[in-house]
């Protein structure tokens with residue numbers, strides 16, 4: 467497993483113990499120091515030594531805005547070529563490769579949920595680098611699952627690399643502490659729609675997929691896996707403050723994305739429909755509000 471210090475990787479390690487058939491799982495959890503996927507030689511030597519049945523590749527370059535500028539080469543080195551290195555070795559060893567990809571492979575021009583059969587058209591460098599990674603996986607590792615997810619939040623975030631939930635809480639708390647009336651106002655984009663996904667739910671979903679694929683009747687391919695339902699960032703923020711018990715003190719002002727310009731363009735609509743999970747009879751992730759509520763109970767003291 468790669469990316470274990472990230473939001474998803476951390477939860478994949480934590481949930482492995484409760485995965486179906488956990489007693490049969492032997493997990494090799496590799497942080498970047500143990501395996502930097504940019505290094506093809508290291509990837510080959512680590513995998514040839516371990517000879518894993520399954521590699522779950524949760525590691526990625528995820529700084530979407532930096533990828534438009536100084537981080538561009540690194541985004542491709544990690545997300546495209548790093549994934550190519552893993553796919554090449556998985557292909558030659560016959561290992562299954564699970565690659566975690568993103569809703570940002572879509573341009574967001576559709577107004578109904580995207581299925582695995584919709585055409586991609588990434589509109590930023592991060593999305594293009596992740597799509598390149600997907601292509602390497604498809605061409606080099608016949609036994610693969612590509613799991614596209616979106617708007618991920620989890621408990622484990624590296625310093626300076628938060629998530630939307632933590633950012634909203636930090637902004638509101640700072641203002642509430644500074645203002646005499648103890649209130650806060652945040653402006654949040656209301657014209658981008660997606661599916662918030664708790665990394666722990668995603669981790670459970672990935673284990674279900676991996677273990678359902680351990681039989682001879684394995685179903686490889688591309689899967690959409692994100693929290694059920696959808697919302698705008700504005701609605702997501704309102705739900706966060708409601709769960710935190712701040713709803714009466716925090717005003718969430720809706721703004722268009724054009725009022726919050728960022729280096730990377732984001733799709734206006736990137737709701738993922740889990741068509742492949744449904745047709746395979748595999749569980750889909752629960753409603754995003756229910757997941758958020760449980761997550762907030764864990765992180766808000």
Ligand SMILES: NC(=O)c1ccc[n+]([C@@H]2O[C@H](COP(=O)([O-])OP(=O)(O)OC[C@H]3O[C@@H](n4cnc5c(N)ncnc54)[C@H](OP(=O)(O)O)[C@@H]3O)[C@@H](O)[C@H]2O)c1
Pocket residue numbers: 468469470471472473474475497498499501502503504523524525526527528544548566567568569596615616617618619622623624627665
């Ligand atoms: N976050 C989202 O909203 C979102 C949305 C859609 C899809 N995804 C995808 O979901 C997956 C998990 O995302 P996340 O939010 O858990 O990411 P994250 O918290 O940013 O973690 C990324 C992980 O990748 C590791 N990594 C970076 N460069 C690496 C390299 N060269 N070799 C090996 N590992 C490396 C990082 O290690 P260090 O800590 O040492 O840097 C970290 O453990 C990624 O594939 C991402 O593209 C995320």
